[in-house]
Amino acid sequence: MIRRLVIAAMLVLVAVPAAQAQVATPATGAPTDTTAPTAQQKVVLPLTGRTVVIDPGHNGGNTSNHAITQRQVWAGTIWKDCDADGASTDSGYNEAQHNWDVAVVVRQLLRQQGARVVMTRASNTGVGPCITQRAALGNRVRADAAVSIHADGHNNGDFHGFHVILPADVGQGSRMVARSRELGIAVRNALRDQGPTQTSNYIGENGLIVRNDLGGLNLSKVPKIFTEIGNMHSPSDAPQIESVAGRQAEAAAIAAGITRFLTKRRA
Numbered sequence: 305m306i307r308r309l310v311i312a313a314m315l316v317l318v319a320v321p322a323a324q325a326q327v328a329t330p331a332t333g334a335p336t337d338t339t340a341p342t343a344q345q346k347v348v349l350p351l352t353g354r355t356v357v358i359d360p361g362h363n364g365g366n367t368s369n370h371a372i373t374q375r376q377v378w379a380g381t382i383w384k385d386c387d388a389d390g391a392s393t394d395s396g397y398n399e400a401q402h403n404w405d406v407a408v409v410v411r412q413l414l415r416q417q418g419a420r421v422v423m424t425r426a427s428n429t430g431v432g433p434c435i436t437q438r439a440a441l442g443n444r445v446r447a448d449a450a451v452s453i454h455a456d457g458h459n460n461g462d463f464h465g466f467h468v469i470l471p472a473d474v475g476q477g478s479r480m481v482a483r484s485r486e487l488g489i490a491v492r493n494a495l496r497d498q499g500p501t502q503t504s505n506y507i508g509e510n511g512l513i514v515r516n517d518l519g520g521l522n523l524s525k526v527p528k529i530f531t532e533i534g535n536m537h538s539p540s541d542a543p544q545i546e547s548v549a550g551r552q553a554e555a556a557a558i559a560a561g562i563t564r565f566l567t568k569r570r571a
């Protein structure tokens with residue numbers, strides 16, 4: 305008799321599949337199961353809910369469309385060309401391409417952190433947009449941070465290294481200027497610590513300079529900076545600018561600086 309009961313119990317256990325046995329059947333009308341599988345949970349990343357504008361300077365079509373790019377626009381303090389051609393390395397790798405190549409990686413890295421990333425241009429085959437529109441886009445999407453990506457071009461090959469350009473206060477408001485400085489310092493620190501080039505030996509101080517002649521900064525209402533990763537005519541900077549590894553290091557540093565700026569506790 306005892307043996308029969310044991311056998312019957314074993315049959316019952318075997319008859320219930322293991323997976324089915326672990327599923328909790330909610331009572332009718334019960335609230336949705338709060339212990340949903342991990343894959344269905346909304347993951348909150350460090351930059352979830354933040355908007356970043358990435359502005360790859362210049363454009364691949366600018367050099368052959370000067371009728372468009374040389375139209376004069378008000379840059380906040382002076383009249384300037386709508387957009388410029390940009391620099392180039394001695395072997396012909398041009399700045400517009402560099403800026404685009406880096407921007408795409410920065411976008412990818414920031415998206416991985418949860419950010420919404422808005423680019424000022426959709427490819428490297430177009431013209432412009434004008435510097436006024438590049439600034440207006442950041443204002444329109446109310447960007448938490450905006451970074452314009454560039455490389456410098458100076459004929460003296462002994463000049464090398466990166467610098468970050470901060471806005472002068474030309475009417476954007478003290479908060480925008482102060483926040484831009486914080487953003488600039490965060491990106492400068494990241495470029496100094498993990499970027500592909502040294503701190504500039506020819507412009508600014510400790511990799512920072514304030515300028516009042518750039519429409520992208522003068523017309524911005526949101527925190528905005530420019531990065532200039534190096535001198536494209538420098539024998540030490542050019543190989544970094546031309547290489548995938550160099551641009552990867554540049555993009556990683558820019559993304560790290562932006563992330564640091566957006567996640568650190570405010571003083």
Ligand SMILES: [Zn+2]
Pocket residue numbers: 361362390391399454455456
């Ligand atoms: Zn440039």
